[in-house]
Amino acid sequence: MSESTRYLLNESDLPRYWYNVLADSPVSLPPVLHPVTKEPVTPDFLSALFPMDLILQEVSTERYIEIPEEVREAYKLYRPTPLIRARRLEKALGTPAHIYYKYEGASPSGSHKSNTALAQAFYNKAAGTKALTTETGAGQWGSALSMACAFFDMELEVYMVKVSYNQKPYRRFLMETFGAKVFASPTNLTQAGRAILAQDPDSPGSLGIAISEAVEVAATSNGTKKYSLGSVLNHVLLHQTVIGEEALKQMDMAGEYPDVVIGCVGGGSNFGGIAYPFLRENLRNGQRTRLLAVEPTAAPSLTRGIYAFDFGDTAQMAPIVKMYTLGHSFIPPSIHAGGLRYHGMAPSICALYDAGLIEAVAVPQRATFEAAVLFARHEGIVPAPESAHAIRAAIDEALLARQQGEKRVILFNLSGHGNFDLTAYDAFNHGRLEDYQLPEEAIQSIRERLPQVPEQIGA
Amino acid sequence: MSESTRYLLNESDLPRYWYNVLADSPVSLPPVLHPVTKEPVTPDFLSALFPMDLILQEVSTERYIEIPEEVREAYKLYRPTPLIRARRLEKALGTPAHIYYKYEGASPSGSHKSNTALAQAFYNKAAGTKALTTETGAGQWGSALSMACAFFDMELEVYMVKVSYNQKPYRRFLMETFGAKVFASPTNLTQAGRAILAQDPDSPGSLGIAISEAVEVAATSNGTKKYSLGSVLNHVLLHQTVIGEEALKQMDMAGEYPDVVIGCVGGGSNFGGIAYPFLRENLRNGQRTRLLAVEPTAAPSLTRGIYAFDFGDTAQMAPIVKMYTLGHSFIPPSIHAGGLRYHGMAPSICALYDAGLIEAVAVPQRATFEAAVLFARHEGIVPAPESAHAIRAAIDEALLARQQGEKRVILFNLSGHGNFDLTAYDAFNHGRLEDYQLPEEAIQSIRERLPQVPEQIGA
Numbered sequence: 001m002s003e004s005t006r007y008l009l010n011e012s013d014l015p016r017y018w019y020n021v022l023a024d025s026p027v028s029l030p031p032v033l034h035p036v037t038k039e040p041v042t043p044d045f046l047s048a049l050f051p052m053d054l055i056l057q058e059v060s061t062e063r064y065i066e067i068p069e070e071v072r073e074a075y076k077l078y079r080p081t082p083l084i085r086a087r088r089l090e091k092a093l094g095t096p097a098h099i100y101y102k103y104e105g106a107s108p109s110g111s112h113k114s115n116t117a118l119a120q121a122f123y124n125k126a127a128g129t130k131a132l133t134t135e136t137g138a139g140q141w142g143s144a145l146s147m148a149c150a151f152f153d154m155e156l157e158v159y160m161v162k163v164s165y166n167q168k169p170y171r172r173f174l175m176e177t178f179g180a181k182v183f184a185s186p187t188n189l190t191q192a193g194r195a196i197l198a199q200d201p202d203s204p205g206s207l208g209i210a211i212s213e214a215v216e217v218a219a220t221s222n223g224t225k226k227y228s229l230g231s232v233l234n235h236v237l238l239h240q241t242v243i244g245e246e247a248l249k250q251m252d253m254a255g256e257y258p259d260v261v262i263g264c265v266g267g268g269s270n271f272g273g274i275a276y277p278f279l280r281e282n283l284r285n286g287q288r289t290r291l292l293a294v295e296p297t298a299a300p301s302l303t304r305g306i307y308a309f310d311f312g313d314t315a316q317m318a319p320i321v322k323m324y325t326l327g328h329s330f331i332p333p334s335i336h337a338g339g340l341r342y343h344g345m346a347p348s349i350c351a352l353y354d355a356g357l358i359e360a361v362a363v364p365q366r367a368t369f370e371a372a373v374l375f376a377r378h379e380g381i382v383p384a385p386e387s388a389h390a391i392r393a394a395i396d397e398a399l400l401a402r403q404q405g406e407k408r409v410i411l412f413n414l415s416g417h418g419n420f421d422l423t424a425y426d427a428f429n430h431g432r433l434e435d436y437q438l439p440e441e442a443i444q445s446i447r448e449r450l451p452q453v454p455e456q457i458g459a
Numbered sequence: 460m461s462e463s464t465r466y467l468l469n470e471s472d473l474p475r476y477w478y479n480v481l482a483d484s485p486v487s488l489p490p491v492l493h494p495v496t497k498e499p500v501t502p503d504f505l506s507a508l509f510p511m512d513l514i515l516q517e518v519s520t521e522r523y524i525e526i527p528e529e530v531r532e533a534y535k536l537y538r539p540t541p542l543i544r545a546r547r548l549e550k551a552l553g554t555p556a557h558i559y560y561k562y563e564g565a566s567p568s569g570s571h572k573s574n575t576a577l578a579q580a581f582y583n584k585a586a587g588t589k590a591l592t593t594e595t596g597a598g599q600w601g602s603a604l605s606m607a608c609a610f611f612d613m614e615l616e617v618y619m620v621k622v623s624y625n626q627k628p629y630r631r632f633l634m635e636t637f638g639a640k641v642f643a644s645p646t647n648l649t650q651a652g653r654a655i656l657a658q659d660p661d662s663p664g665s666l667g668i669a670i671s672e673a674v675e676v677a678a679t680s681n682g683t684k685k686y687s688l689g690s691v692l693n694h695v696l697l698h699q700t701v702i703g704e705e706a707l708k709q710m711d712m713a714g715e716y717p718d719v720v721i722g723c724v725g726g727g728s729n730f731g732g733i734a735y736p737f738l739r740e741n742l743r744n745g746q747r748t749r750l751l752a753v754e755p756t757a758a759p760s761l762t763r764g765i766y767a768f769d770f771g772d773t774a775q776m777a778p779i780v781k782m783y784t785l786g787h788s789f790i791p792p793s794i795h796a797g798g799l800r801y802h803g804m805a806p807s808i809c810a811l812y813d814a815g816l817i818e819a820v821a822v823p824q825r826a827t828f829e830a831a832v833l834f835a836r837h838e839g840i841v842p843a844p845e846s847a848h849a850i851r852a853a854i855d856e857a858l859l860a861r862q863q864g865e866k867r868v869i870l871f872n873l874s875g876h877g878n879f880d881l882t883a884y885d886a887f888n889h890g891r892l893e894d895y896q897l898p899e900e901a902i903q904s905i906r907e908r909l910p911q912v913p914e915q916i917g918a
Contacts, residue, residue: 179836
């Protein structure tokens with residue numbers, strides 16, 4: 001009974017470098033294309049949206065990028081985060097597996113999103129940016145960037161997917177408390193929003209639409225506003241690697257090494273954050289950890305999407321990247337894991353998945369909430385519905401280990417708490433939550449909606 | 460820039476003993492009286508409500524009471540909690556003061572209440588209790604006990620003050636996710652509830668009424684259910700002293716000692732939890748730390764109440780104790796700090812306050828939310844409105860230090876986060892939050908509503 005439950009690091013263990021997986025990836029990324037010309041973008045095009053430091057990180061192949069002292073100071077409010085051994089859950093499952101989770105939900109904004117929000121706010125502030133625009137789905141990203149903008153004294157406009165805006169008023173109240181302005185997307189403030197509303201005045205919105213709006217506002221601001229994205233891009237996943245770097249040290253404290261590392265995926269940032277440092281150990285130091293990305297059956301980009309060039313947003317204003325996609329016009333069902341509704345996926349994850357270095361699985365919504373409630377009743381933490389996808393997969397791995405009668409060391413990323421998602425739990429608790437399977441026709445029609453790219457690039 | 464922000468303890472630093480202030484208090488507590496006979500209660504009366512271990516703790520004068528290993532194991536999910544230096548807030552205030560806060564809000568239930576919930580659930584389980592009943596105001600206590608009952612596999616009925624039940628649906632969803640049954644009090648399930656509803660069908664409820672209901676259900680259950688209280692009682696404050704014991708070690712890590720220790724008070728448990736170990740150092744080791752209890756002007760028991768024997772609940776079913784009271788029939792205004800609406804106060808805090816060993820101050824609601832928003836924008840954490848009262852007082856101390864040009868070391872207890880209280884922040888952000896001053900007539904009429912107790916006791 002006196003074994004450790006939490007593995008805590010000191011401030012001095014806070015990573016000094018972000019890890020760039022592109023330095024070690026055996027596959028290189030296809031170029032990012034301009035949404036109109038379909039030719040590789042220039043830094044000029046990107047500089048309308050991002051400060052130069054982030055553009056350089058986006059294209060960097062340096063293995064380690066130093067974390068600025070100001071960002072480390074801000075991280076210290078909540079980092080290093082704990083690694084926790086789920087002893088009560090193991091016992092409840094009767095499994096020989098050891099289950100560990102890295103808990104990112106104790107950050108002030110309640111999720112891992114602060115790791116990149118603070119970095120992006122810092123680099124923008126350093127470049128003289130006065131205001132940022134962004135989108136948010138479930139609200140984790142908007143909350144984190146709102147806090148970061150309060151810290152670095154910048155204004156922020158958040159375009160929040162309308163279905164989440166209505167489902168999660170507390171998220172808006174939180175962002176406003178930090179000083180942000182929050183709009184239900186699609187709005188009539190942008191061309192992109194007005195075009196969607198003209199077609200469908202009751203549009204529930206989507207991340208793709210909200211991205212279009214936030215990008216448009218920044219791109220047409222004559223340089224007064226920059227745009228900030230909470231997932232998908234290389235520099236975002238880069239900032240999240242502090243999760244995996246800390247976890248490596250903490251697994252060492254626990255005297256174990258994971259057989260499998262699990263994270264949920266929407267845009268891919270929390271998964272990349274925990275998995276990439278372990279992928280480095282696979283590629284450079286002979287480890288053989290399985291890396292498992294978990295997505296909802298309602299938005300299964302990796303497991304059912306097509307690996308192709310597609311727009312990052314609905315209005316075709318954002319760059320075109322090669323990724324597993326459900327099509328940029330995909331309007332996902334209103335599942336409660338709002339953060340996992342994106343039509344695409346981080347290009348780096350897609351390339352590594354395509355190369356067989358990462359695995360993926362899709363899990364349905366009700367089984368996910370069953371796992372979440374089991375976890376809450378034994379570990380005390382009510383997880384974010386997004387993170388619960390990782391819990392579902394971790395439990396399935398633990399049950400398989402029991403069935404096979406073998407020890408297995410499982411590590412998953414508990415990327416956020418579910419305090420703002422309790423209406424979804426209420427629906428589940430009272431049998432009102434439904435499963436959703438994307439119909440085959442929706443998959444069939446993806447290819448015809450893809451942009452035409454020059455043959456030598458698309459090949 | 461490389462100074463410490465968070466002071467973290469290891470699992471091995473988790474306290475092994477709770478500290479019982481009654482062993483060192485220079486004033487002893489008046490007897491607890493039976494609500495009907497008005498004579499000192501016997502353990503028999505209490506044993507209908509509580510298991511014997513807790514009754515013994517309630518009357519103990521032992522200085523240290525060992526924390527059971529099972530409770531320490533459960534604590535390890537979130538304890539030791541961090542001590543954080545509010546460097547950004549200090550800078551924003553331009554104060555020479557050093558401000559530290561002990562952060563209890565990173566516990567799974569979001570507040571300090573888990574410290575006693577886990578202990579009470581453990582002792583009840585050990586005594587064979589199958590089900591517990593309790594009340595909750597803002598919902599912190601009900602959430603914590605729901606989690607604790609899930610951990611120790613017991614049923615739970617929560618009587619939730621109706622105004623909070625309606626203001627805070629997420630709290631109910633959370634308790635239900637842990638498996639608890641939640642009722643809006645007053646209910647028609649109890650005599651106490653029906654009597655209130657007969658007088659006022661629209662009664663918003665109060666902690667006093669909810670306590671009556673929960674006590675009645677346990678007392679009339681033929682021993683199948685016990686009752687659990689989240690504050691006020693000696694054993695509850697006892698369990699909370701892990702906060703102060705850890706803070707003593709952490710202040711030592713920081714190389715400082717507090718000039719003033721601050722906590723908000725409703726029933727008094729989070730304040731007692733952080734303050735009593737420091738009071739011990741005052742009484743036994745020659746320290747001279749000021750201990751400051753902060754209450755809302757809307758429910759100012761210590762600063763405007765009367766020190767007298769009064770019922771612990773509205774329906775006069777709970778024991779009579781000597782405390783600073785606003786009268787057991789006090790129906791407080793619907794201020795948003797639901798946890799601070801109790802008509803009375805922990806008897807030990809009242810006796811120590813009466814003896815001049817503790818100070819108290821009342822702060823109005825809007826000034827409290829101003830402090831909370833300032834804190835959130837600099838420290839990242841949106842505090843529970845209850846805890847924000849302590850922040851207001853801490854900021855006032857820091858501003859006074861600036862005015863007087865002197866260093867001052869301030870420690871306050873950030874007893875919980877405000878993730879479930881964002882409607883109150885929304886009201887504040889949009890100018891809809893009002894101050895409330897208890898009218899003088901309400902104070903004048905307290906004495907005539909007090910119970911008559913035998914002269915030799917009341918003297």
